[in-house]
């Protein structure tokens with residue numbers, strides 16, 4: 001199947017480098033004809049994102065730090081001016097102080113709790129509200145979450161709480177915007193080696209556990225997530241909204257370690 005995204009224009013937020021989940025999604029979308037705009041957090045990352053954007057035929061790059069709402073507004077204004085509309089957005093943004101992505105959840109500080117919530121959760125709502133104003137013909141919005149939202153994962157701590165709130169936001173936003181033909185979904189990805197992923201203590205152990213114990217006996221790649229994102233952002237999923245779609249080699253359905261892993 002080719003040209004699934006022909007004529008569609010979308011905003012990708014969260015590419016840091018070529019290991020980013022948002023980059024896997026960008027490649028899948030561009031291969032099907034989507035036109036993409038990118039945001040980057042700060043000039044150092046901008047230097048990395050620029051050549052990647054060029055690889056998928058985009059020269060539309062804008063700085064954005066979601067802690068500064070004025071920078072989000074500037075992005076939306078620039079898109080309005082250049083494109084006049086938006087068909088989809090990808091929110092692949094998460095942050096928490098890595099000193100609190102280890103040890104006890106109970107030790108989370110008030111400052112880091114608030115900051116984690118604003119960047120990793122509320123920014124999606126703020127961006128969705130603004131992007132919806134450019135989606136007069138309907139649209140699709142996607143964010144990224146992790147299974148630490150519904151089950152306890154070692155060291156994931158406050159990020160798990162923020163992802164739980166993010167998933168609830170997906171459902172509320174889907175209800176808000178459904179009547180306007182705008183769909184809102186999330187992908188819950190299995191662990192992947194990325195810049196953000198490396199901030200979580202014992203990330204290697206989590207990758208190895210998933211590889212040994214998930215039904216598919218492997219970890220997922222950014223291209224696996226990209227293909228599923230293509231489905232959720234294209235008309236193929238036109239009847240789907242408010243969903244948390246797992247792309248985790250099936251790990252979320254298991255209730256105990258795989259027997260073959262226990263025996264080795």
Ligand code: NAD
Nearest residue numbers: 014016020021041065066093094144191192194195196197
């Ligand atoms: P990544 O480090 O490549 O991407 C994280 C992005 O968040 C970066 O581009 C960074 O610039 C951006 N960001 C952080 N704070 C920001 C701010 N204040 N303003 C604007 N941008 C900001 O890592 P990734 O793993 O590709 O993460 C993308 C999303 O996927 C995150 O929401 C993450 O929680 C989620 N996720 C990751 C995994 C994993 O194992 N890597 C699994 C499930 C979900």
